[in-house]
Amino acid sequence: MTYYGRWTYKYEEAARQGAAGVIIIHETVPAAYGWNVVQSTWTGPQLNLESASLTTDVQGWITKDAATKLFEASGFEFKKLKESARDKDFKPLTLGLSASVKITNQVKRGVTRNVAAIFPGTERKDEYIIFTAHWDHFGVGKPVNNDSIYNGAMDNATGTACLFGIAEAFKEVEPPKRSIVFMAVTAEEQGLLGSLYYSENPIFPPEKTVCIINMDGIKNYGPMKDLTIIGYGRSEMDEYAKDAAEKQKRYVMPNPETEKGYYFRSDHYNFAKIGIPALYA
Known part of the structure; x- marks a missing residue:
């Protein structure tokens, strides 16, 4: 894996491209940690620097199984598209699905130190x-x-x-x-x-x-x-x-x-x- 495979980069690049939100598909083997780590890390308060500018309104994760079903509902096969995405000429596809997301956040400012x-x-x-x-x-x-x-x-x-x-x-x-x-x-x-x-x-x-x-x-x-x-x-x-x-x-x-x-x-x-x-x- 290179830096461009990291979830932090995915969120940053999506924000640079103007995405409203990002959902990352989690796979245990390439990530080197299980879904339980995603749950423990992304359940509860999330921290960011006040200086952070590259963020999207919605950030989330789904399991590979959930993603596979989502792709099937759109008439696509997740595994084949993932393999196709290895090609440098691969272009993003629209799944043809829509979703409504309502998120209520409570923002708190805190101090932690190096x-x-x-x-x-x-x-x-x-x-x-x-x-x-x-x-x-x-x-x-x-x-x-x-x-x-x-x-x-x-x-x-x-x-x-x-x-x-x-x-x-x-x-x-x-x-x-x-x-x-x-x-x-x-x-x-x-x-x-x-x-x-x-x-x-x-x-x-x-x-x-x-x-x-x-x-x-x-x-x-x-x-x-x-x-x-x-x-x-x-x-x-x-x-x-x-x-x-x-x-x-x-x-x-x-x-x-x-x-x-x-x-x-x-x-x-x-x-x-x-x-x-x-x-x-």
Whole structure:
């Protein structure tokens, strides 16, 4: 999957083209998550930046089974049209169906924060290396075993724990030559909003930001010999990671599931979009 397969891009591009609304057809295998994730994410309050301009009036999701029935009612076969859409000459089709949608929204303005700390560099203090991890999860939702708090132990308490651990480690070694920034970003689960806000309002000049190292969903298998780099080959940072892994007698593995588009689904991507070398491993 490329960035253009992401649901965020679908909504943005539809708005650019003047669509009144967008309904995304969910398929578990290419999305790499089930319908239950869509339900938990899209049921309840939805967040967006106040600066957001590319939005449609209606946004929603339906299952593949529901979409198949909808297409059949229009005399089309969903599977065939999906295959046809792979052709660069494919043109959008009108299903010939109509729908009325009435939505009553309650809009609330709130504040959530990215939190950052910095170790000033000793020689090149105006150059920055940023470590990131998102601190949010899904909040409160449908109870599971009488527990309605979605804590996010894996996604992403593991990443924030690493962020704190690395910061603690820097206290015990020789001060770095470049400034080191530790940033816990917010609202990742709502569409990488915290990192998007930072990319639009950077504290440190992007041209002075040497790289960003992102930690999201750290595996808890114990000590491992391999280091998997998500989006291998997209950044010169890969070679630095490879050298570091070899010093630990480990080896680098490219992401084996590129079709799932993980590179475009975490906060480092918003930094990469403004030209900052990014590592997500």
